[in-house]
Amino acid sequence: MADYRELWQKLGMDLEKHDVLCEVLPQLYGGVYLSQENRPEGMNYYNFVVAEVHGLRIKELDDHKKEGGKVVGTFCVFVPDELILAAGAIGVGLCAGSQFWIEDGEKVLPRNICPLVKAFMGAKLSGTCPYFQSCDMIIGETTCDAKKKAWEILDDYVDTYVMDLPQMKREKDHKKWAEEIYDLKEKLEKLTGNTITEEKLHEAIKLCNRKRIALQRLYNARKALDVPISGKDALLISQIAFYDNPERFIEMTNKLCDELEERIEKGISVNKKGDKRILISGTPMAVPNWKMHHIVENSGAVVVAEETCTGTRYFENLVDESPTTMDGMINALADRYLKINCACFTPNKGREEDIIRLAKEYKADGVIYNCLQFCHTYNIEYTNVEKALKEAGIPVLFIESDYSNDDVGQIQTRVEAFLEMLG
Amino acid sequence: MEYDYYILFNTHTDGLVLAKKLKENNIKYTIVPTPRQLSKSCGIAIKYEHEDEKAILDIIDKHEIKILAMHSLERKNMEIKFI
Numbered sequence: 001m002a003d004y005r006e007l008w009q010k011l012g013m014d015l016e017k018h019d020v021l022c023e024v025l026p027q028l029y030g031g032v033y034l035s036q037e038n039r040p041e042g043m044n045y046y047n048f049v050v051a052e053v054h055g056l057r058i059k060e061l062d063d064h065k066k067e068g069g070k071v072v073g074t075f076c077v078f079v080p081d082e083l084i085l086a087a088g089a090i091g092v093g094l095c096a097g098s099q100f101w102i103e104d105g106e107k108v109l110p111r112n113i114c115p116l117v118k119a120f121m122g123a124k125l126s127g128t129c130p131y132f133q134s135c136d137m138i139i140g141e142t143t144c145d146a147k148k149k150a151w152e153i154l155d156d157y158v159d160t161y162v163m164d165l166p167q168m169k170r171e172k173d174h175k176k177w178a179e180e181i182y183d184l185k186e187k188l189e190k191l192t193g194n195t196i197t198e199e200k201l202h203e204a205i206k207l208c209n210r211k212r213i214a215l216q217r218l219y220n221a222r223k224a225l226d227v228p229i230s231g232k233d234a235l236l237i238s239q240i241a242f243y244d245n246p247e248r249f250i251e252m253t254n255k256l257c258d259e260l261e262e263r264i265e266k267g268i269s270v271n272k273k274g275d276k277r278i279l280i281s282g283t284p285m286a287v288p289n290w291k292m293h294h295i296v297e298n299s300g301a302v303v304v305a306e307e308t309c310t311g312t313r314y315f316e317n318l319v320d321e322s323p324t325t326m327d328g329m330i331n332a333l334a335d336r337y338l339k340i341n342c343a344c345f346t347p348n349k350g351r352e353e354d355i356i357r358l359a360k361e362y363k364a365d366g367v368i369y370n371c372l373q374f375c376h377t378y379n380i381e382y383t384n385v386e387k388a389l390k391e392a393g394i395p396v397l398f399i400e401s402d403y404s405n406d407d408v409g410q411i412q413t414r415v416e417a418f419l420e421m422l423g
Numbered sequence: 424m425e426y427d428y429y430i431l432f433n434t435h436t437d438g439l440v441l442a443k444k445l446k447e448n449n450i451k452y453t454i455v456p457t458p459r460q461l462s463k464s465c466g467i468a469i470k471y472e473h474e475d476e477k478a479i480l481d482i483i484d485k486h487e488i489k490i491l492a493m494h495s496l497e498r499k500n501m502e503i504k505f506i
Contacts, residue, residue, distance in 0.1 A: 003464055004465065019463075021506075022459075022463075022465055023459055024504070024506050025456065025506075026455075026456040026457065026458060026459055027459065027501055027504075028503065028504065028505065028506060029456055030455070030456075030458070030501070031501055031502075031503035032503060034453065034455055034470075041446075044442065044452075044453060044454045045454075047453065047454040047455055047456075047467075048435070048439070048454045048467055050456060051435075051454065051455065051456035051457065051465070051466060051467040051468075052435055052465070052466060052467060053465075054465060055435070055465050055466055056435055098506050099505065099506050100506050288505075288506065289505075290505075291505050294503070403505060403506075404505065405504050405505045405506075408505065
């Protein structure tokens with residue numbers, strides 16, 4: 001067996017504590033993923049990535065660092081990967097989706113903030129995430145108060161740079177965001193010692209667009225009436241997109257999509273006739289947060305899309321590839337990223353429109369609004385989303401939860417009642 | 424009692440070589456995280472159907488693919504606990 005202990009030790013990890021995580025993950029993955037019937041063969045690649053999640057990719061990051069390369073961690077879909085790649089660095093979207101890290105996070109953070117923030121802090125403090133340990137710098141952003149203040153604490157443990165994301169979408173906000181992207185460019189050049197040239201940035205824009213197109217293709221396959229892939233498998237692919245090697249990810253996801261399109265033609269499906277089609281909308285689901293998808297798909301429904309940061313918000317809208325000057329490309333990046341409709345913006349009518357559009361495109365029978373505990377922006381925004389969905393005649397169920405196992409039974413009961421109500 | 428069958432490897436590259444050959448020979452397999460009961464090291468294993476064992480052994484022999492071990496585990500319905 002591959003032994004990565006030496007590498008983990010070098011990264012300053014707490015091996016004993018990390019071993020506890022290694023012990024429970026295969027069982028959770030087995031129960032949630034490997035127990036599914038009729039999975040596409042192409043999912044073997046993603047099984048492989050999960051099996052090697054703290055191994056092969058970490059080794060690749062280590063090899064990159066040995067050659068003087070830098071690794072940069074992110075937590076939000078607003079941070080432009082294009083700049084990280086153009087600077088010759090590797091970007092990893094860090095997970096923060098496990099209850100395992102909450103206790104350590106609460107050592108320095110209040111209990112009544114969102115589990116994602118507590119988990120990322122705990123992951124760093126406990127030294128149990130080799131991705132976090134590989135990072136030379138973290139790029140934070142100002143998408144919520146909890147994150148904003150947590151960066152100040154995290155900076156004591158790892159160099160943390162913060163992008164100031166505007167919270168409105170006026171012309172002056174657009175200009176400010178473009179300036180923020182320029183500042184990040186300078187910061188990354190300083191960190192890596194590499195100049196981000198127009199050519200390199202253009203290449204990176206094209207690469208990230210190709211990744212978005214592959215994910216769009218995957219999601220398009222889920223629009224079929226005979227759904228060729230489960231929601232939880234699609235969620236896993238989105239989650240892996242954040243840290244896998246982009247070229248390899250694009251190649252393997254396109255291969256899987258070939259298979260999915262073939263399955264659609266042949267009518268091979270993961271759902272049974274009459275299974276309800278659910279759109280999940282709300283807060284991000286980081287690895288290994290597969291809870292809501294598992295509950296829904298174990299209740300005789302299929303998740304057909306996610307209006308989340310680990311779903312459509314990550315890949316909708318491409319960056320315009322026509323500008324080739326630095327100013328033009330930075331503006332094109334600012335344009336694309338500001339089209340993301342996150343609940344941190346006010347007003348945020350665009351998100352209501354997105355949910356209604358997606359529910360129609362994916363022929364969803366209902367929407368489950370999934371909100372992490374203490375996520376004020378998404379929680380408060382539900383009032384208007386509910387109203388808009390009601391007017392559009394789309395049923396919706398609100399679930400507020402964290403990563404723990406405690407409320408699984410309760411959520412299951414509510415989901416089953418909701419599905420029954422859908423008829 | 425029902426059993427699941429696994430092949431363990433020294434490195435993931437060996438596992439991928441075998442996976443490729445199994446695919447070429449239309450033998451059903453699943454790449455899985457190595458079950459904890461079989462090894463404490465992380466990494467991949469290949470889960471296969473018992474009826475294919477002879478064919479798989481032939482492929483391993485023919486292509487001189489390095490494997491660490493072959494194991495069976497009693498199939499249990501384990502409770503899922505989110506972490």
